[in-house]
Amino acid sequence: MKILLTGSTGQVGYELERSLQGLGEVIAVDRGRMDLADLDQVRDVIRAVRPQLIVNPAAYTAVDKAESEPDLAHRINAEAPAVMAAEARALGAALVHYSTDYVFDGRMADARVESDAVGPLNVYGASKLAGERAIAASGVPHLILRTSWVYGMRGKNFLLTMLRLARERDELRIVDDQHGAPTWSRTIADTTALILAQARAGGQPWWEENGGIYHLSSQGRTTWCGFTAAILEEAGIDCKLVPITTDQYPLPAARPRYSALDSSRLQERFVRLPEWREALHLCLR
Numbered sequence: 385m386k387i388l389l390t391g392s393t394g395q396v397g398y399e400l401e402r403s404l405q406g407l408g409e410v411i412a413v414d415r416g417r418m419d420l421a422d423l424d425q426v427r428d429v430i431r432a433v434r435p436q437l438i439v440n441p442a443a444y445t446a447v448d449k450a451e452s453e454p455d456l457a458h459r460i461n462a463e464a465p466a467v468m469a470a471e472a473r474a475l476g477a478a479l480v481h482y483s484t485d486y487v488f489d490g491r492m493a494d495a496r497v498e499s500d501a502v503g504p505l506n507v508y509g510a511s512k513l514a515g516e517r518a519i520a521a522s523g524v525p526h527l528i529l530r531t532s533w534v535y536g537m538r539g540k541n542f543l544l545t546m547l548r549l550a551r552e553r554d555e556l557r558i559v560d561d562q563h564g565a566p567t568w569s570r571t572i573a574d575t576t577a578l579i580l581a582q583a584r585a586g587g588q589p590w591w592e593e594n595g596g597i598y599h600l601s602s603q604g605r606t607t608w609c610g611f612t613a614a615i616l617e618e619a620g621i622d623c624k625l626v627p628i629t630t631d632q633y634p635l636p637a638a639r640p641r642y643s644a645l646d647s648s649r650l651q652e653r654f655v656r657l658p659e660w661r662e663a664l665h666l667c668l669r
């Protein structure tokens with residue numbers, strides 16, 4: 385199987401480049417080869433490579449900056465995936481895409497399932513939702529894996545930011561009223577590979593019975609402040625931690641208050657997902 389992988393310089397893409405190896409020939413294209421803001425180039429590269437599967441973790445992920453660059457965010461997160469979907473469909477290929485807890489408004493305290501009503505609060509979330517809808521509407525065989533609060537030992541993420549700030553500052557002031565599940569980039573990549581392998585072993589393509597949206601995030605939940613406390617503990621760093629409210633940390637983009645995802649659908653069909661705390665421990669070890 386020929387697999388076209390985007391975003392291999394990102395957190396999830398970096399892990400996917402390794403995790404997908406056993407499944408076929410992985411052709412990783414970075415921004416230099418395929419700029420998602422250039423829709424003609426996206427089309428041309430797919431037509432040249434002729435993959436059987438496109439895996440697309442590339443995205444515009446700068447949540448606050450997106451508020452002032454809505455058109456660019458929309459092109460990368462919605463229009464480029466729409467082109468990928470149309471091209472994949474024309475080739476008889478399938479598409480694996482990633483989305484976010486930020487498609488929800490976060491007003492409900494219980495974990496969200498795939499069929500729950502969406503209502504993004506910010507430009508990033510709206511652009512990701514538009515990407516999901518374009519893929520679903522295209523008729524391409526697809527998996528959309530919605531995840532949350534992604535971290536890992538490389539790239540830009542909350543874990544690395546906290547490790548840096550804890551060394552630079554005497555105290556960390558961190559919001560304690562936004563709830564969600566931190567998810568290790570490797571969990572996302574390994575789970576993706578396992579779904580694809582399991583589906584192949586089953587003899588028929590996974591999308592015939594198992595396509596569509598799946599929530600893929602760690603089990604359990606915490607707050608950004610709770611996540612920070614765990615990071616400090618795991619890394620053995622002594623730094624004063626002050627819980628604050630969202631109002632005390634104003635940012636351009638609004639964020640959902642409750643963004644835990646219920647990943648039961650994925651776990652029932654494919655594989656168990658780790659507790660967020662257990663995954664953090666493994667990551668930092």
Ligand SMILES: NC(=O)C1=CN([C@@H]2O[C@H](COP(=O)(O)OP(=O)(O)OC[C@H]3O[C@@H](n4cnc5c(N)ncnc54)[C@H](OP(=O)(O)O)[C@@H]3O)[C@@H](O)[C@H]2O)C=CC1
Nearest residue numbers: 391393394395396415419420442443445482484531533534
């Ligand atoms: N990060 C998070 O907390 C969460 C992420 N997600 C979703 O998961 C997926 C993976 O995210 P993650 O790995 O964390 O993202 P990162 O921000 O770590 O990486 C983004 C990747 O997209 C690439 N990219 C951005 N713009 C372009 C462009 N114009 N053309 C080509 N490539 C581009 C980046 O390339 P370059 O290095 O050149 O910039 C990078 O490889 C995304 O769909 C994201 O929306 C969902 C929930 C949480």
Ligand SMILES: Cc1cn([C@H]2C[C@H](O)[C@@H](COP(=O)(O)OP(=O)(O)O[C@H]3O[C@@H](C)C(=O)[C@@H](O)[C@H]3O)O2)c(=O)[nH]c1=O
Nearest residue numbers: 445447484485486531532533534542557558559608633
């Ligand atoms: C750095 C810092 C952040 N915070 C707060 C701000 C914010 O509410 C929260 C998280 O900050 P971040 O900017 O890292 O998080 P954010 O960019 O909103 O993270 C999101 O990224 C996108 C891509 C997703 O899809 C989401 O699932 C989610 O992971 O922590 C503090 O309270 N104190 C601090 O010192």
Ligand SMILES: [Mg+2]
Nearest residue numbers: 445446447448
């Ligand atoms: Mg951010």
